[in-house]
Amino acid sequence: AQRVTQPEKLLSVFKGAPVELKCNYSYSGSPELFWYVQYSRQRLQLLLRHISRESIKGFTADLNKGETSFHLKKPFAQEEDSAMYYCALERGSSNTGKLIFGQGTTLQVKP
Amino acid sequence: GAGVSQTPSNKVTEKGKYVELRCDPISGHTALYWYRQSLGQGPEFLIYFQGTGAADDSGLPNDRFFAVRPEGSVSTLKIQRTERGDSAVYLCASSSGSSGRKQFFGPGTRLTVL
Numbered sequence: 001a002q003r004v005t006q007p008e009k010l011l012s013v014f015k016g017a018p019v020e021l022k023c024n025y026s027y028s029g030s031p032e033l034f035w036y037v038q039y040s041r042q043r044l045q046l047l048l049r050h051i052s053r054e055s056i057k058g059f060t061a062d063l064n065k066g067e068t069s070f071h072l073k074k075p076f077a078q079e080e081d082s083a084m085y086y087c088a089l090e091r092g093s094s095n096t097g098k099l100i101f102g103q104g105t106t107l108q109v110k111p
Numbered sequence: 112g113a114g115v116s117q118t119p120s121n122k123v124t125e126k127g128k129y130v131e132l133r134c135d136p137i138s139g140h141t142a143l144y145w146y147r148q149s150l151g152q153g154p155e156f157l158i159y160f161q162g163t164g165a166a167d168d169s170g171l172p173n174d175r176f177f178a179v180r181p182e183g184s185v186s187t188l189k190i191q192r193t194e195r196g197d198s199a200v201y202l203c204a205s206s207s208g209s210s211g212r213k214q215f216f217g218p219g220t221r222l223t224v225l
Contacts, residue, residue: 004153043114044154044202044216086153096167097142097212101153 002027004089006102013077014110021072021105023061023087032090033063033070034099039083047072047085057081077109113137115217117203123223124193132188132220136205143186144214145178146202154202160186193224 003026013019025031035047048056050063050070061072070087084106088099116135124130136143141162146154156170160180168178175193180186190197200221204214 006153009151043218044204046213049213088153096159096161097144097206097208097214098156098159098167098170099144099146099154099214100156101146103151103153 002089002091002100004087004100004102006087006105008105009103010106010108012108012110015079016076019074019077019081019107021085021107023070023072023102025068025070025089027089027091029091034088034090035061035072036086036088037083044086079109079111082107082109115203115205115215117217117220119220120218121221123225125225126193126195128193130190130193130222132201132222134186134203134217136184136186136203137215140205140207141183142206142208142212143180144204145186145188146204148200148202148219195224198222198224
């Protein structure tokens, strides 16, 4: 079965420090991977997806099929990055767009 | 333009009662999804509509849960004989396509079953 694991419930860093939010997945095919973010009192929104190979708000994520990982990284954290981050997987063979989410990691950036 | 809207924002009901949760997707979005998010967990897929039809309802936990989208726009999630374990935030999302597309989420409906 497909599964997404985010091993850290909480990640606390100081402003300006590097950030890495871990995401591992279990899926034998070719997945589509996403990072969604939820800021305080806002709705869940897409941050980035691996097929776009983009950098959004300074965040990047590389799909590593060998390690089945899709870690989210940012070299210098900002206080406004504090939020809940969810990694999500869509089966590559899927034609539904159905997402499987991890449990989420709360990122706390301290001043 | 307006995003995905959900009503009510909060619903408190008693065990055994029937509830309906409504989702208004972004205009023109053909794909609509329902997810359920329990405390401390990520969203969990319930059902996917493409147009008026439920293309994938594999996430519905049992036959007490049912959803419709009769005109291919607004959707209603219906829960019969509610149980305390149904308490969660119910999220709706829509997208312009299906596979690989960005999903736009609503604010959710927080359901509490006493």
